[in-house]
Amino acid sequence: MRTALVIGTGLIGTSAALALASRGVRVHLADHDPEQARTAAALGAGTDTEPAGTVDLAVVAVPPAHVAATLAGAMRRGAARGYIDVASVKGGPRRDLEALGLDAAALASYIGTHPMSGREKSGPLAATADLFEGRPWVLTPGRDTDTEVLNLALELIAFCRAVPVVMDADAHDRAVALVSHMPHLVSNLVAARLEHAEESAVRLCGQGIRDVTRIAASEPAMWIDILSANPGPVADLLSDVAADLDETVRALRALQSADEDKRLGGAGGIQEVLRRGNAGQTRVPGKHGAAPTSYESVIVLIDDQPGQLARIFADAGRAGVNIEDVRIEHATGQQAGLVQLMVVPQSVPVLTAALRERGWAIRQ
Ligand SMILES: NC(=O)c1ccc[n+]([C@@H]2O[C@H](COP(=O)([O-])OP(=O)(O)OC[C@H]3O[C@@H](n4cnc5c(N)ncnc54)[C@H](O)[C@@H]3O)[C@@H](O)[C@H]2O)c1
């Protein structure tokens, strides 16, 4: 692929454009808000000028409700040899495109795709070239999809260092209802409990609630679009969650009972909720789509000063330890924080000793 056109230069479009541009592809950037395309160009994602002729691949990265019309407009003016979109839902955009009356050749030049990676922030300034690295990128080719277009899409995914996964569009929508759309609503429902909460309670927020509510900071307009295109499967899953919630409330009420048998029953109910949660959590794939890995953490107390993290990473590197993941918890009202370094279990003693030797305060 030598040339590409990215339409919609927000988080996802600009991230893909940055990855393509870094691999030498000439990328043209377009957005209905020219300021967004200008910003993406200033970040090094390409040029916000129009392409002189037909590009190899057009990547449509606009909100789901605008995907079909944007694709049809680009196809009618012959903008590209192949077209993909990256919307979070796949059945709706394909059916909308078919309903727009495009000919068979135009439909064959299109593949619906979905990178399973994103952030709670929008716009080009949130974009990074490595956003998709190691993440699944779903392709939903139809029976008549051109092989050449499939190859262009695979080339884009390889440039983004993502992992291609081929699926049927409706099966994709049912799967993301489970792993993305329902969890998004549950995160919002948990965060919503904080809206009118006492300040004295909110200031105690620790890492647990930060993990559970991060995605509740996402752009609501985009999510209304996503959920509007996949309401049935999400409603089915939420009604299962609601039944589990009813059971959990019953178990907690039993724990308040004066009757010991009821209390025992309640404890059993809660134990079952926690067991099922543990079992589900172990099925979440590890980094780069590998089998789940159990990391252990080494916790380091740091002053909230520039350069501390870089020094810890350098010291870990010198000790030959690979840091798999990192979390930082800022201590409320203090210029200090706890850095949780996730490493494979056998690295824990090596890292702990090396950091202690270099004067770091380790917390158990
Ligand atoms: N945010 C995520 O985590 C995520 C992850 C995977 C896929 N997606 C999908 O990627 C697509 C883009 O999402 P995003 O997070 O980059 O959103 P974003 O808000 O960051 O960017 C969307 C961009 O599209 C532009 N736009 C809107 N309508 C347009 C139109 N008709 N023509 C041209 N430009 C238009 C907007 O001005 C904006 O710059 C969506 O379809 C979304 O479902 C999002």
Ligand SMILES: O=C(O)C(=O)C[C@]1(C(=O)O)C=C[C@@H](O)C=C1
């Ligand atoms: O990590 C996040 O912020 C996301 O919400 C990303 C996420 C997801 O649910 O995993 C959200 C929507 C997209 O369609 C794909 C990825």
